[in-house]
Amino acid sequence: xxxxxxxxxxxxxxxxxxxxxxxxxxxxxxxxxxxxxxxxxxxxxxxxxxxxxxxxxxxxxxxxxxxxxxxxxxxxxxxxxxxxxxxxxxxxxxxxxxxxxxxxxxxxxxxxxxxxxxxxxxxxxxxxxxxxxxxxxxxxxxxxxxxxxxxxxxxxxxxxxxxxxxxxxxxxxxxxxxxxxxxxxxxxxxxxxxxxxxxxxxxxxxxxxxxxxxxxxxxxxxxxxxxxxxxxxxxxxxxxxxxxxxxxxxxxxxxxxxxxxxxxxxxxxxxxxxxxxxxxxxxxxxxxxxxxxxxxxxxxxxxxxxxxxxxxxxxxxxxxxxxxxxxxxxxxxxxxxxxxxxxxxxxxxxxxxxxxxxxxxxxxxxxxxxxxxxxxxxxxxxxxxxxxxxxxxx
Numbered sequence: 001x002x003x004x005x006x007x008x009x010x011x012x013x014x015x016x017x018x019x020x021x022x023x024x025x026x027x028x029x030x031x032x033x034x035x036x037x038x039x040x041x042x043x044x045x046x047x048x049x050x051x052x053x054x055x056x057x058x059x060x061x062x063x064x065x066x067x068x069x070x071x072x073x074x075x076x077x078x079x080x081x082x083x084x085x086x087x088x089x090x091x092x093x094x095x096x097x098x099x100x101x102x103x104x105x106x107x108x109x110x111x112x113x114x115x116x117x118x119x120x121x122x123x124x125x126x127x128x129x130x131x132x133x134x135x136x137x138x139x140x141x142x143x144x145x146x147x148x149x150x151x152x153x154x155x156x157x158x159x160x161x162x163x164x165x166x167x168x169x170x171x172x173x174x175x176x177x178x179x180x181x182x183x184x185x186x187x188x189x190x191x192x193x194x195x196x197x198x199x200x201x202x203x204x205x206x207x208x209x210x211x212x213x214x215x216x217x218x219x220x221x222x223x224x225x226x227x228x229x230x231x232x233x234x235x236x237x238x239x240x241x242x243x244x245x246x247x248x249x250x251x252x253x254x255x256x257x258x259x260x261x262x263x264x265x266x267x268x269x270x271x272x273x274x275x276x277x278x279x280x281x282x283x284x285x286x287x288x289x290x291x292x293x294x295x296x297x298x299x300x301x302x303x304x305x306x307x308x309x310x311x312x313x314x315x316x317x318x319x320x321x322x323x324x325x326x327x328x329x330x331x332x333x334x335x336x337x338x339x340x341x342x343x344x345x346x347x348x349x350x351x352x353x354x355x356x357x358x359x360x361x362x363x364x365x366x367x368x369x370x371x372x373x374x375x376x377x378x379x380x381x382x383x384x385x386x387x388x389x390x391x392x393x394x
Contacts, residue, residue, distance in 0.1 A: 004068035028077035037084035105152025147194035208303030212295030215330025220337030232275030240280035243288025253297035293319035306391035315347035327351035
């Protein structure tokens with residue numbers, strides 16, 4: 001497909017690259033390689049990744065060989081723009097020949113505006129419905145986004161809007177009475193019960209439970225780290241479908257707490273008498289990455305000291321055995337997730353302050369950011385001096 005067929009084959013044609021250059025009649029076009037992460041390795045039809053290496057490598061694409069032309073063609077003037085949903089499935093050598101630009105998913109407000117300006121008018125037009133016959137207000141659009149979609153884009157949102165409009169078309173055709181303004185009751189009646197629950201910061205009255213912030217391919221989310229203690233010999237168990245990096249973060253948190261127990265008023269001997277169980281809910285969802293390090297450390301400290309965790313607080317950051325808090329990625333998405341969950345205070349690494357400055361002021365309004373450099377600073381703010389009701393004797 002890319003290099004073309006040799007002329008000895010029946011129905012032989014030049015490759016897709018040469019065909020499209022002939023079509024646009026210019027030697028410096030812009031090619032869009034859509035969803036390049038779906039390209040597989042070698043098969044009976046050849047190796048598309050090997051061909052793409054030759055096409056994208058500026059050191060050799062000035063002499064791209066097409067099997068049909070039986071001659072080299074200069075692609076050095078051509079610009080290639082590739083899109084992908086993930087980098088994980090793209091060959092490392094291919095990524096090395098690209099300049100990677102990470103683009104965040106749409107925010108709730110952006111999705112609502114896209115729906116208002118483009119998706120709803122498009123679906124009304126395609127279904128033959130006039131604007132005067134049906135309308136969606138902003139709150140209804142946001143309700144659909146939060147409760148019926150979980151995506152970085154707006155593809156599912158458009159399907160949900162189309163479903164509601166189709167239901168209304170029947171009333172219009174049969175000349176039945178209906179409410180022109182789509183209501184919450186209409187949405188639930190047509191789309192069914194909400195598929196996704198809006199994230200909420202839980203009122204925390206239990207020691208060892210702390211709210212963290214996570215990044216996913218569909219945006220930011222809040223997660224809860226739970227720590228439970230039981231009489232034993234000091235074993236550490238972890239559940240919740242955790243990846244290797246996250247397990248290492250939990251181990252670092254526990255070892256640092258044991259090494260610096262005296263700083264928070266703990267007897268080092270206590271760790272030999274209690275087993276520790278760290279759990280992150282939604283066990284069916286795989287979780288990995290180092291950004292939950294500070295959350296796990298705070299949850300462990302709260303469990304052993306039985307101190308109350310400050311309410312409406314969330315945190316994210318990688319930790320080290322030296323007690324440092326390192327910066328993490330996906331800050332914008334995490335901050336927006338915190339705001340949706342009614343969080344008011346967020347703990348971040350000092351080095352993440354620059355990321356906050358890049359976020360539009362209206363998205364961070366009402367949020368208080370606490371920048372830290374050391375893990376002890378996290379505990380100073382996150383844990384209150386009082387103990388939880390019914391505190392265990394540790």
